[in-house]
Amino acid sequence: MNKPLFEIADVLRAGFAGYEQAFGPLQPDQYKVSNAITACRTAVLGGHLDRCDNCSHERISYNSCRNRHCPKCQAIARAAWVERRMSELLPVPYFHVVFTIPEQLNAFALRNKKAFYTLFFQAVSETLHAFARDPKYLGGEIGFFTILHTWGQNLLDHPHVHCVVPGGGLVGDTRWKHCRKGFIFPVKAMSALFKGKLLAYFKAAVASGDIKCIGTLEQFNNPAALKALLDTLYKLSWVVYAKPPFAGPKAVLKYLGRYTHRIAISNSRIAAITDKTVSFAWKDYADGNKQKTMTLSKTEFIRRFMLHVVPNGFVRIRHYGFLSNRSRKEKLDRCMELLGIPPAEDNASEKQNQSSHWYDLVIQLTGKDPTLCPACSVGHLKTYREIPRGFPAESAGVLAA
Helix, strand or coil: CCCCCCCHHHHHHHHHHHHHHHHCCCCHHHHHHHHHHHHCCCHHHCEEEEEECCCCCEEEEECCCCCCCCCCCHHHHHHHHHHHHHCCCCCCCEEEEEEECCHHHHHHHHHCHHHHHHHHHHHHHHHHHHHHHCCCCCCCECEEEEEEEEECCCCCEEEEEEEEEECEEEECCCEEEECCCCCCCCHHHHHHHHHHHHHHHHHHHHHHCCCCCCHHHHHHHCHHHHHHHHHHHHHCCCCEEEECCCCCHHHHHHHHHHHCCCCCCCHHHEEEECCCEEEEEEEEHHHCCEEEEEEEEHHHHHHHHHCCCCCCCCCCEEEEECCCCCCHHHHHHHHHHHCCCCCCCCCHHHHHHHHCCHHHHHHHHHCCCCCECCCCCCCEEEEEEEECCCCCHHHHCCCEC
């Protein structure tokens, strides 16, 4: 894969001080993310020296930051996660369901990320479970996973949750029941139930102080203003949509590879950086999905990027039902047995360790051997010396990778 001409790290190095001056004091997570991205694959994090076993060519490789907001660290993490999901796929249709919230709630989400997004996940999962348990639609237990995205193509806040749902469920422990062909659950009814659940949780969280009305939201500490907002939100039609089922397990994996471990913007979308501005590619959904270029000041670009930093330890990908961590092994094996396929391998942990090895995953992603010597294309690079943190490449007498 060719290295992008411009990187988010370049923008942060040049513009973070200005962003801090304009919007500080900042949250600790924002400093942590900026420091990680700017240090990623540089001498700051240390690395190792490799030498070709054929021509003795040497190369230095710097360590990755592994921060989940870093655009350079997500491909390997995504490939490892998708590889682990392969053995869990069932021979049934899979549906893609997306839950969104009205823009009036965006500011509450931004200022109360952990509390609000937790309620968001809860309302989504309870909505899907409620329809699955209703005999009118399925009458069983489903399994699904959810992925939180908080951005739109223009980098502004647009919280929404993607769900991947197998088309059927367990009835008791004795039968697998398929959902109706081409149908998961009615979207209008899901939208109404989701709205009711999220607003009930939201109202209770504001009352308890778990969601705080600060800054521009301070007006909603007034009960009358909060009631007026809730009345408006109850009247709105919330957007929930279910796409047609995926065309088989391979299509599910392709989707997972695109949507999991995604960050707000990749390095490849950055088209230009000047002394004052950043230009990036975006898709304008309101204008027929046209590809366009947007130019922002560095400060504004960083502000938008930082909108999507989630709190430390917050889980963006969650599993429910028979795919939940507590019951996945037992219940997923039962689903497979009922569907007439072999259960998931017992040596899942061993397989995970093997499949997540960086060497195998780089070959899977690029089709190239990352150890093949770039000088002679015959020998292989082997590590012979560790480079401590902060050790400059110039001192090692070799070129950086």
